[in-house]
Amino acid sequence: MKPLRYAVIGGGINGLAVARQLLLDDPDVRVTVFEKEEAVAQHQSSHNSGVVHAGLYYEPGGLKATLCRRGVELVKRYCEQNALPYDECGKVVVALGEEELPRLEAIYRKALANGVPDVEMIDAARLREIEPNCVGLRALYSPRTAIVSYGQIAQRMAQEIEERGGTIRLNASVRRVIERGDQVHIELQSGEMHPEAFDSAIACSGLQSDRLAQQSGDAATPRIVPFFGQYYVIDEAYKSHVKGLIYPVPDPRFPFLGVHFTKRIDGQMTIGPNAFISLGRENYHGDRFSLRDIADYLSYPGFWKFASRNVPATLRELKTVVSERIFVREAARYVPALAEVGVTPAVRGIRAQAMESNGRLVDDFVIRQSSRVTHIRNAPSPGATSSLAIGEHIVRNLIRRD
Ligand SMILES: Cc1cc2nc3c(=O)[nH]c(=O)nc-3n(C[C@H](O)[C@H](O)[C@H](O)COP(=O)(O)OP(=O)(O)OC[C@H]3O[C@@H](n4cnc5c(N)ncnc54)[C@H](O)[C@@H]3O)c2cc1C
Structure with a gap:
């Protein structure tokens, strides 16, 4: 029998995880990853907080x-097996006011229901033992929450794919996936058709996922609306003021988790990310505006419905966008000793957040499938934590379920 041939579009951590899983489960298959950039993992997979989320909120x-x-x-095991750093530095989700306590309790109940190990509700004294400079009434402590470098993990996966006989085609931007009879063809942006036909294709194209899906015949919605997240690095002399990860209790009026302290695997301590609409899906330094990207969301009725419902959130986030000081003070509510700390801006991350036409941000992961083509339509955080499991799920439960 001829070996099965798979095309994976997108060399971010999810595409790489899918390609690796295909090769792991059947070493005879032929796998080609198409990546539009000159290297893998140049977008979300290397511009994130680096947190291995334990599963508290979902x-x-x-x-x-x-x-x-x-x-x-799977990420923990992968890091162990490949000598990649994995630091279980722990995380506290801190309530500053009484009104936050019911929401903190609700997160605790979800964490227990999700089987998160060793989580506990702690009082202010215990919080001080864990994070001596942090203030708060009560907190949820998740000692198993960890940090890694997803960029490094993705690089290692790419190497492994090639070692297992897979092919990674760089500088290969896919325009559309064409399903014809029992074959799938790949048309590149250049207009060229990839010479080989495939039995199945899996599109994991992050910030471009809605466009690739629509051009390939999948539904136009949900659409990707890009929200950037700015980070600042705390001056070296102050980084030990925070030991691990300090998060606010998410406010249901605001769609993202809120600015937090994040220890990095390279030892830096960062504050961020905030969340604000981006003037380009790949506008990492604030200087690569894309009129097409802006026009796309301005012409999307869902965006206006979302915007009209989120005026307070927009104003709060806008303040942190225009003022570095406000940004730092927002985080320093949890660590007052850092209210005046010096910071250096770091590169932004841009979230591929799917939005429905009614303006609702899609919360869960969305993976759609026709007979031979699978599209990841929404994989925001904890998409990197989940990547190896997303790969396993797509390969074992969706593609090869027969
Ligand atoms: C600010 C921020 C913080 C985050 N923090 C965390 C965190 O702490 N923990 C966590 O678990 N998750 C976090 N996430 C989410 C996580 O980074 C993403 O869920 C994950 O990286 C998604 O991986 P991906 O492979 O789906 O997408 P991407 O990494 O964006 O990869 C998509 C790839 O597809 C390629 N591509 C796109 N279009 C085409 C095309 N037409 N042809 C060929 N190639 C194409 C792109 O070049 C890119 O390489 C964060 C995200 C952001 C933005």
């Missing part, structure tokens, strides 16, 4: 909850 039973929990296990 709706029990949903894909995020299930794949995040499995993902933690």
Whole structure:
């Protein structure tokens, strides 16, 4: 029998995880990864907080909850097996006011329902033992939350794919995936058709996922609306003021987790990310505006519905965008000793966040499938934590379920 041939579009951590899983499960298959950049993992997979989320916030039973929990296990094992750094530095989610306590309790219940190990609710005294400079009424402590470099993990996966006989085609931007009879063809942006036909294709194209899906005949919605997240690095002399990860209790009026302290695997301590609409899907330094990207969301009715419902969030985030000081003070509510700390801007991350036409941000992961083509339509955080589990899920439950 001829070996099965798979095309994977997108060499971010999810595409690489899918390609690796295909080769692991059947060493005879032929796998080609198409990546538009000159190297793998140049977008979300190397511009994120580097947190291995333990599974605190996600709706029990949903894909995020299930794949995040499995993902933690797999990422930890992958780092161990490949001598990549994995630091279980722990995380506290801190309530500053009484009104936040019911929401903190709700997160605790979800964490228990999701099977997150060793989580506990702690009082202010215990919080001080864990994070001596942090203030708060109560906190949820997750000692198993960890940090890694997803960029490094992705690089290692790319190497492994090639070692296992897979092919990674760089500088290969795919315009559309064409399903014809029992074959799938890949048309490149250059207009050229890839010479080889495939039995199946999996599109994991992050910030471009809605466009590639629509051009390939999948539904136009949900659409990707890019939200950037700015980070600042704390001056070296102050970084030991925070030991691990300090997060606020998410405010249900605001769609993202809120500015937090994140220890990095290279030892730096960062504050961020905030969340604000980006003037380009790949505008990492604030100087690569894209009129096409801006026009895309301005012409999307969902965006205006979202914007009209999120005026307070927009104003709060805008303040942190225009003023570095406000940004730092927002975080320093949890660590007052850092209110005046010096910071250096770091490169932004840009979230590929899917939005429905009614303006709702899609919360769970969305993976759509026709007979031979699978599209990841929404894989925001904890998408990197979950990547190896997303790969496993797509390969074992969707593609090869027969
Ligand atoms: C600010 C921020 C912080 C985050 N923090 C965390 C965190 O702490 N923990 C966590 O688990 N998750 C986090 N995430 C989420 C995580 O980074 C993403 O879920 C994950 O990286 C998604 O991986 P991906 O492979 O789907 O997408 P990407 O990494 O964006 O990769 C998509 C790839 O597809 C390629 N591509 C696109 N279009 C085409 C095309 N037409 N042809 C060929 N190639 C194409 C791109 O060049 C890119 O390489 C964060 C994200 C952001 C933005």
